[in-house]
Amino acid sequence: MSGESTYKPGSGFERWLDARLPIVRLAHDSFVAYPTPRNLNYWWTFGAILSFCLVVQILTGVILAMHYIPNAAMAFDSVQRIRRDINFGWLIQSVHAVGASMFFLAAYIHMFRGLYYGSYKAPREILWILGCVIYLLMIITAFMGYVLPWGQMSFWGATVITNILGAVPVVGEPILYWVRGGFAVENASLNRFFSLHYLLPFVIAGVVVLHVWALHVAGQNNPAGVEPKSKEDTVPFTPHATLKDAVGVTLFAMMFAYFVFYMPDSLGDPENYNKANPLVTPPEIVPEWYLLPFYAILRAVPDKFLGVVAMFGAIAVLFALPWLDTSKVRSMRYRPVARWFYIAFVLVCIGLGWCGAQTPDKVIYQAGNYRIELRDAGNKPLAIAQGRTADIAERVMQQEVTRLGGAVRSLQRETPFRFDVTALSQILSFFYFAFFLLVLPLLGLRERPDRVPETIAKSVLGGRPAAAIPKAEA
Secondary structure, eight states, X not given: OOOSOOOOOOSXXXXXXXXXXXXXXXXXXXXXXXXXXXTOOGGGGHHHHHHHHHHHHHHHHHHHHTTOOOOTTTHHHHHHHHHHTSTTHHHHHHHHHHHHHHHHHHHXXXXXXXXXXXXXXXXXXXXXXHHHHHHHHHHHHHHHHHHTTOBHHXXXXXXXXXXXXXXXXXXXXXXXXXXXXXSSSSHHHHHHHHHHHHHHHHHHHHHHHHHHHHHHHHOOOOTTOOOOOSGGGEEEIIIIIHHHHHHHHHHHHHHHHHHHHHOTTTTSOGGGGSBOOTTOOOSOOOOOGGGHHHHHHHHHSSSHHHHHHHHHHHHHHHHTHHHHOOOSOOOGGGOHHHHHHHHHHHHHHHHHHHHHHSOTTOEEEEESOEEEEEEOTTSOEXXXXXXXXXXXXXXXXXXXXXXXXXXXXXXXEEOOEEEEHHHHHHHHHHHHHHXXXXXXXXXXXXXXXXXXOSOHHHHHHTTOOGGGSOTTTO
């Protein structure tokens, strides 16, 4: 898509360097003269925002690693020392902790944008798959980083998540012991997680390079989903896309800074400010917010192994998305039925996140109360006890039994209809998989899309040639 290089060395040194290492030519062709669709909107700035987040996480992570002690006896205190005694340690640690949430927030918006505009369709399948690889590496890196502060939620979160490996038949237990470095989450586990947490961001950076490379080979998608057909359909990356990215990164950095300086602990769990204690289990063990949808899918399945399969399947289905969507129209802007299902899918993902943060037995809706009827030996009713919960009804009935004495009696219990978090998670999980495995394949065959514009220039410029457009308007 980029065509022949337009770079012209301007000095003798540039000509000398270009003949031996054309790195300046590569940068010029990739980020200056690279043709980009002229109709890109601000949803496309999240690629640059994610690059900004990755750089921030790597830089702050390297500095924190200089002071962190990966030892179960000293890890918690070393984090507190960074926050309290190291010069600007509080700032670096807050930026790194908040940055993890900002990184995932930008990643989810980037992925939902790609899903809406069909950025996974040919010829960008490899581009999408590399993005999914980056996302999977982000999840693994974030989980291992969550363990490092060695607070209560860090320890018990690591215990619960690693126990998932034990659900795999035959090889589960050996893999579990190998990952932990022992029979429980301990010092060996912390050392392994720290080593991998330090290494994986550089692996992510390497895959990002491949991601950008694939982007420049296939070319950028655009809101219309129409491939550029002429120079009128494109503009140079600099200054058009560069300035737009700069605006997006600046606004995102302002939100980032607000959380760092005013709400640095709002995205974490207060339980993690207590040192890890294997003898005291927190009342509720939940992962960070960006992993809650997958945690809800895990809990929605009664069988432990099938729950693990469903949780990993929720990520694996993203890799197969380019071949599941059978529609020839790329952008959902021109697919009215698919657009409604997409909106429902976004709401389902948000709902799964909410379910993951709640207790599984939390009642969402209950029709009536628990009812217990006390009858004598002749099956005649003596007393009735009702309550919102079974415990309340039992307590009231026990008082009635005590009041009436110890005659022979029988109890009849009526349980009301209850709709709890687990039931909601099951419904939402079903829709999650149905969207990929049923809705997109069937809609691609049956849906009648709106008319797609022939060219980008026609949809943006209204058929006028680019030369006739004033510079301020273009």
